[in-house]
Amino acid sequence: MAGNITFTMVKPDAVEANNIGPILAKINQGGFRILAMKYLRLTPEQAGQFYAVHKERPFYGELVSYMSSGPIVAAVLQKDNAVADYRKLIGATDPTKAEEGTIRKLFAKSIAANAVHGSDSDENANIEADFFFSKLERF
Ligand code: UDP
Ligand code: MG
Numbered sequence: 001m002a003g004n005i006t007f008t009m010v011k012p013d014a015v016e017a018n019n020i021g022p023i024l025a026k027i028n029q030g031g032f033r034i035l036a037m038k039y040l041r042l043t044p045e046q047a048g049q050f051y052a053v054h055k056e057r058p059f060y061g062e063l064v065s066y067m068s069s070g071p072i073v074a075a076v077l078q079k080d081n082a083v084a085d086y087r088k089l090i091g092a093t094d095p096t097k098a099e100e101g102t103i104r105k106l107f108a109k110s111i112a113a114n115a116v117h118g119s120d121s122d123e124n125a126n127i128e129a130d131f132f133f134s135k136l137e138r139f
Pocket of ligand 1: 063
């Protein structure tokens with residue numbers, strides 16, 4: 001199954017703006033199947049653990065408090081070449097640099113509040129999916 005899953009979150013800004021539905025529609029239109037999904041709010045400790053790879057970056061504290069500021073939708077998505085194709089669908093981290101039609105171009109508010117997360121490698125997709133979902137929660 002390597003290479004065919006990625007992990008995403010609809011981040012607090014997009015949930016707050018009532019964009020869960022439009023973002024899920026873009027995901028389905030992009031050819032991704034939803035393998036697992038949940039709606040929850042991360043504690044600051046959980047957000048810090050999820051983003052531990054960015055611990056040394058200057059934006060880490062802001063990122064952790066932002067990602068625990070409200071509910072998120074977490075999901076595992078399935079498609080051939082899922083990681084790269086999903087990064088393409090969401091667009092650049094900074095929405096001002098994201099291509100037209102991408103999820104971040106359409107829905108992100110700023111480089112921090114950028115609407116969605118997308119895994120950056122097959123290895124991290126599996127680590128991130130395992131952080132949120134048990135085997136019983138994947139279909
Ligand atoms: N981020 C930020 N400021 C920056 C870069 C990133 O607040 O200068 C936040 C943003 O929410 C981003 C997350 O940290 O999505 C993780 O950063 P990464 O470089 O992994 O970007 P991504 O993989 O999400 O495009
Ligand atoms: Mg990243």
